[in-house]
Amino acid sequence: MLKNYFKIAIAVLKRRKFFTFISLFGISFTLTILIVMTAFVDNITGANYPEVNRERSLYITTLQQKNVKYFSQQNGPASFYYLDHYVRTLKTPAKVAISSLFSPTNTYINNKKLVINLKYTNDAYWDVMEYKFIEGKPYTLQQINNGERIAVISEDTKKNYFGDVPNVVGKYIEADNVQYRVAGVVKSVPATMFVSYADLYVPYTVSKTDYKHKSLMGNYTAILLGNSKEDLPKIKAEYASVVSKIKPDGGFDVFVSGADPYLGSFLRATPLGDSRNGGISKLIFIGSIFVLLFMLLPTLNLININISRIMERSSEIGVRKAFGASGMTLVGQFIVENIILTFFGCIIGIALSFLILQVLNNSNLIANMHLTVNLTVLFFSLVACVVFGLLSGVYPAWRMSRLQVVTALKAQ
Amino acid sequence: MIPAETSENVLQNSHIINHQNVMISLKNIEKVYRTDTVETLALNNISLNINKGEFLSIMGPSGCGKSTLLNIMGLLDAPTRGEVSIDKHDTTQLNDKKLAAFRNRKLGFIFQSYHLINDLQVLDNVELPLLYRNSSAKERRQLSIEALEKVGLSNRMKHFPTQLSGGQKQRVAIARAIVGQPEIILADEPTGNLDSAMGSEIMDILLQLNERDGTTIVMVTHDENMARKTHRLVRLFDGTQVQ
Ligand SMILES: Nc1ncnc2c1ncn2[C@@H]1O[C@H](COP(=O)(O)OP(=O)(O)O)[C@@H](O)[C@H]1O
Ligand SMILES: [Mg+2]
Numbered sequence: 001m002l003k004n005y006f007k008i009a010i011a012v013l014k015r016r017k018f019f020t021f022i023s024l025f026g027i028s029f030t031l032t033i034l035i036v037m038t039a040f041v042d043n044i045t046g047a048n049y050p051e052v053n054r055e056r057s058l059y060i061t062t063l064q065q066k067n068v069k070y071f072s073q074q075n076g077p078a079s080f081y082y083l084d085h086y087v088r089t090l091k092t093p094a095k096v097a098i099s100s101l102f103s104p105t106n107t108y109i110n111n112k113k114l115v116i117n118l119k120y121t122n123d124a125y126w127d128v129m130e131y132k133f134i135e136g137k138p139y140t141l142q143q144i145n146n147g148e149r150i151a152v153i154s155e156d157t158k159k160n161y162f163g164d165v166p167n168v169v170g171k172y173i174e175a176d177n178v179q180y181r182v183a184g185v186v187k188s189v190p191a192t193m194f195v196s197y198a199d200l201y202v203p204y205t206v207s208k209t210d211y212k213h214k215s216l217m218g219n220y221t222a223i224l225l226g227n228s229k230e231d232l233p234k235i236k237a238e239y240a241s242v243v244s245k246i247k248p249d250g251g252f253d254v255f256v257s258g259a260d261p262y263l264g265s266f267l268r269a270t271p272l273g274d275s276r277n278g279g280i281s282k283l284i285f286i287g288s289i290f291v292l293l294f295m296l297l298p299t300l301n302l303i304n305i306n307i308s309r310i311m312e313r314s315s316e317i318g319v320r321k322a323f324g325a326s327g328m329t330l331v332g333q334f335i336v337e338n339i340i341l342t343f344f345g346c347i348i349g350i351a352l353s354f355l356i357l358q359v360l361n362n363s364n365l366i367a368n369m370h371l372t373v374n375l376t377v378l379f380f381s382l383v384a385c386v387v388f389g390l391l392s393g394v395y396p397a398w399r400m401s402r403l404q405v406v407t408a409l410k411a412q
Numbered sequence: 413m414i415p416a417e418t419s420e421n422v423l424q425n426s427h428i429i430n431h432q433n434v435m436i437s438l439k440n441i442e443k444v445y446r447t448d449t450v451e452t453l454a455l456n457n458i459s460l461n462i463n464k465g466e467f468l469s470i471m472g473p474s475g476c477g478k479s480t481l482l483n484i485m486g487l488l489d490a491p492t493r494g495e496v497s498i499d500k501h502d503t504t505q506l507n508d509k510k511l512a513a514f515r516n517r518k519l520g521f522i523f524q525s526y527h528l529i530n531d532l533q534v535l536d537n538v539e540l541p542l543l544y545r546n547s548s549a550k551e552r553r554q555l556s557i558e559a560l561e562k563v564g565l566s567n568r569m570k571h572f573p574t575q576l577s578g579g580q581k582q583r584v585a586i587a588r589a590i591v592g593q594p595e596i597i598l599a600d601e602p603t604g605n606l607d608s609a610m611g612s613e614i615m616d617i618l619l620q621l622n623e624r625d626g627t628t629i630v631m632v633t634h635d636e637n638m639a640r641k642t643h644r645l646v647r648l649f650d651g652t653q654v655q
Contacts (some may be wrong), residue, residue, distance in 0.1 A: 004536065004543055011531035033447055319527045323588070324516025324544035326509045405488040409527060 002336065008335040012309070020303050020341070026298035027345025027388060028352055031381055034291065034358075035353035039376040043369060044192050045263050050129040051196055057128070058224040058235055058259035059195065060087060062268055063216055065252035074252065077101060079218025080204055080207030080211040086242050088122075092235040093224040097121070097128035100207070101219045102198040104366055105176040109161055116157060116175045119198035120207045128225045129196055136169040136184030143183075144203040151180035152201040154188040156367065176208075190369035195221055201203070216249050235259060263266055295384060296320075302392030304339065310400045317400055327401030334400060338393030339386065346385040434500070435596060435628045436485055438461040441494035443480050443651075454480045455491070456651040464595070467629045469639040472648035478632045479600055481648065485630060486519050486598045487511050500594065516544050520589030522599035526581040528573040534560070534584050535569040538573045541592040559587040563617055579610030586617055590627075597621065599631040603638065615641065
């Protein structure tokens, strides 16, 4: 029976090449976009190198100060002073990494301009992040306190600045008119990792801006590492109680900040943001609705195509009914045919996604970014295929099964 | 009108005698087609008994209701009024699923325009009725080959319908109609699209089926010569039985 369905399905698909192409294109294209998009999202939000501890980390990326009377508001990263004073001193986190946003500086090598993104960090930064050291090691607390001009550079920077040499630890690199001694070289991070990406990492104590300035706002972010995932609520609570006692800068009367999971920490200051998890659930909700709507298009397309195909096949329907197929049997046949079609669409879509990701990874569109297919997404894509097949098959099949035999035979 | 009714009564009476052997029984069948503006009375109070093993032909001018009558006998269409019994089963109350099973077991159809499925090979076309029974693939294949042998087409199994002549297509259609060994075959102008040589070939196959296997056959035809070869002739005029 199934083999027979398969035969007829293939025959119908072959006969209606254009419709088949449109259907397959709709399904596979939608699926490809979904998989590639989620690979991007996954790459940006997932616990990838070097932020592999995101599961047990909380981020403080934005502070918010408000003046209720004048409806004014200031959002932005924290000052070093703030993070060092109020966050590093928290008791519940195991470690607190503090680092500045990366900022581009120019350097010249053999009269060629090279843009180097510079990031200031504290020592715990190297414990919270799991950078892979290709040579050397991070700078120590002692070196930071001494204000040594010492640096960790990325592998790309090593290549660009020093060329193809085996060893650069102990050599000097110039950035922003300052000579830094190289302490270590780490595997490069893609720019999509906003917190951990940089070309040159140096101690915060060598920063030209005054890291002791006591205003709350600045350009530093913190990562609070818990001993385990279970510690995170405690850390959140402790930080919240500290925040409640902090007075905003002059001119403001409300101060808001929270320690959130990675994505939530960026959402907090947006309209999506809320104080519980920074709005992630809302984002997921909106994302799901978007994905559903997105998948609805090829489904509607398929339903449409299927209905017109039914009319073409009314003679077949009539014959099958005349020789003993019940309405339900025909519904079954049509759904199976449709699932076969969507299955092919899915296979093509998945193959296409792998191909596109491969091309994207090789093209170095974003340096050092490595996109991978999220297995969960892959699984749900396959489930979506079945749903596609059912959705787009059921209604036309139901209409078909209700055709009177005589009517079906006559309509030719 | 009066002579028609009397002759019908006579016919009916003659069949009541061997009531045991009635295969198809139509009682006061009326069929009205309603469209937005017109009401067509396609069949007007038709009562007819057809015996087991009988070969009946139906004749009449175009549009007089022959196909409608045959479709109602074959449970492809429901009458507006009246009862259809097949092999002593009243079919009026059967639901879609039961009707389908009934058609599958009892009935085989042959249409004027063949109605083969062009996407399937000859063998798969012939197998069709067996798909809706519990039979294994091997069994289906075996029976289909046998049916094709009966109509002399076992060398065309792997062809597609579009590669066959009209006569060959109709023979495939006959193979499909007989593959499930139904007790009744309903043929609506089976030779209507064929030249006379091919037409008589088809007719010979049907006669053989009737004589050898005892299959009850009802055939609509325009050909007096063919009708003459059958046991009984029913004539319709404007939805009414006139002979
Ligand atoms: N589906 C239908 N809708 C409306 N009228 C129909 C339909 N089918 C048949 N008729 C009408 O019923 C009458 C009998 O049709 P039919 O049984 O096909 O005649 P025949 O087979 O004897 O040529 C004709 O007048 C025809 O126009
Ligand atoms: Mg007709």
